[in-house]
Amino acid sequence: MKLPVYFDNHATTPLDPRVLEAMMPFFTEHYGNAASKGHEFGWMAEAAVDVARGQVARLIGAAAEEIVFTSGATESVNLALKGMVEGARRYDGRPAPHMITVATEHHAVLDTCKTLERGGVRCTLLPVDGSGRVDPHALGEAITADTIAVSVMWANNEIGTIAPMAEISAICRARGVLLHTDATQAVGKIPVNVRDVPVDLMSFSAHKMYGPKGAGALYLRSDGTRIPFAAQIDGGGHERGLRSGTLNVPAIVGFGKAAAIASQEFYEERQRVSVLRDLLESSIREALPGVIFNGSRDARLAANASITFPGCRADAMIREMRDIAVSTGSACSSAVPEVSHVLAAIGLSDVLAKSTLRFGLGRFTTEEEVHYVARRVIETAGAPAITAGEFQSQ
Ligand SMILES: *Cc1c(COP(=O)(O)O)cnc(C)c1O
Numbered sequence: 001m002k003l004p005v006y007f008d009n010h011a012t013t014p015l016d017p018r019v020l021e022a023m024m025p026f027f028t029e030h031y032g033n034a035a036s037k038g039h040e041f042g043w044m045a046e047a048a049v050d051v052a053r054g055q056v057a058r059l060i061g062a063a064a065e066e067i068v069f070t071s072g073a074t075e076s077v078n079l080a081l082k083g084m085v086e087g088a089r090r091y092d093g094r095p096a097p098h099m100i101t102v103a104t105e106h107h108a109v110l111d112t113c114k115t116l117e118r119g120g121v122r123c124t125l126l127p128v129d130g131s132g133r134v135d136p137h138a139l140g141e142a143i144t145a146d147t148i149a150v151s152v153m154w155a156n157n158e159i160g161t162i163a164p165m166a167e168i169s170a171i172c173r174a175r176g177v178l179l180h181t182d183a184t185q186a187v188g189k190i191p192v193n194v195r196d197v198p199v200d201l202m203s204f205s206a207h208k209m210y211g212p213k214g215a216g217a218l219y220l221r222s223d224g225t226r227i228p229f230a231a232q233i234d235g236g237g238h239e240r241g242l243r244s245g246t247l248n249v250p251a252i253v254g255f256g257k258a259a260a261i262a263s264q265e266f267y268e269e270r271q272r273v274s275v276l277r278d279l280l281e282s283s284i285r286e287a288l289p290g291v292i293f294n295g296s297r298d299a300r301l302a303a304n305a306s307i308t309f310p311g312c313r314a315d316a317m318i319r320e321m322r323d324i325a326v327s328t329g330s331a332c333s334s335a336v337p338e339v340s341h342v343l344a345a346i347g348l349s350d351v352l353a354k355s356t357l358r359f360g361l362g363r364f365t366t367e368e369e370v371h372y373v374a375r376r377v378i379e380t381a382g383a384p385a386i387t388a389g390e391f392q393s394q
Pocket of ligand 1: 075153
């Protein structure tokens with residue numbers, strides 16, 4: 001077993017060696033620009049992007065022409081939300097649109113909404129219950145005549161809770177409101193099919209599914225649904241004018257390969273990983289009966305364990321356990337010493353939130369690593385430096 005052990009697969013996943021192999025030729029001999037129409041180098045790149053587009057589309061049950069390649073989920077979310085708002089204003093004459101989202105969304109969504117609010121958009125932030133689930137009925141109630149879109153994440157990156165997307169989709173369809181989902185943690189991990197569960201727009205990212213950093217996708221429904229939409233990056237008209245800029249061909253090729261592998265393997269992988277996750281949770285609970293497991297018990301990502309250790313400082317535990325990679329919250333907020341908005345939304349106090357660790361297992365996690373991590377967590381949670389100050393009184 002190699003140290004440190006990587007248990008932070010919600011932040012990013014390692015590149016699958018098969019993905020790297022598929023990418024390599026596009027750094028070396030096939031370096032053409034996919035938009036160069038006049039020669040072999042361009043054609044090679046374009047053909048590879050076409051294959052990747054088909055692979056990514058197939059994973060989610062979409063048509064190839066419904067995929068817009070971006071640099072990652074953050075860019076896709078920005079494009080989706082800002083594109084819908086600008087589209088509604090420009091093409092539908094709706095100057096003050098309303099959007100609905102959820103308190104536990106990733107900062108990519110929450111901060112985009114803040115920017116849109118400064119520009120005159122009204123945003124409603126729905127609460128969640130103690131398991132992190134948004135109530136579809138409350139969502140329906142929040143829809144008004146001005147509502148243009150709803151954005152609900154398919155699966156949460158901190159507590160793993162999976163949203164009731166089929167119900168949410170049915171409500172949005174019935175009310176004639178567009179539905180965007182941040183499915184970054186869901187695609188390649190659970191069944192996500194835009195024909196079975198109709199969403200209008202969906203954002204996801206290669207590096208969360210064993211592909212490379214720097215490639216993502218926006219699914220934009222185009223099966224006759226009219227989506228008033230405006231591009232956010234202008235230029236050479238790439239991606240049907242929806243996202244200009246020279247395509248990152250090696251990363252897109254890798255994204256395609258990662259999608260093809262996920263299509264083949266995710267059912268078995270989910271089964272294997274959930275057994276390991278359950279082993280981690282039961283080992284820790286046996287030794288530390290006071291721990292609290294966060295997130296839904298039944299609708300949860302197989303690889304996720306969010307565990308609160310009452311009386312312990314999570315940041316001190318992380319400093320102590322240099323041999324294992326876990327996190328206190330999402331990667332994006334770990335630079336900022338502020339409590340997780342997700343843990344706050346499910347009702348954890350500040351102190352309990354600061355006593356919480358997120359474990360993210362993955363494709364390459366072994367049983368030996370689970371035993372090692374459980375043992376290190378159990379011995380660290382009992383160390384005196386970990387249970388100091390405000391944490392002691394609990
Ligand atoms: C990682 C993540 C993002 C951001 O994705 P990038 O590709 O890194 O920009 C957005 N939403 C969720 C739920 C994520 O887990």
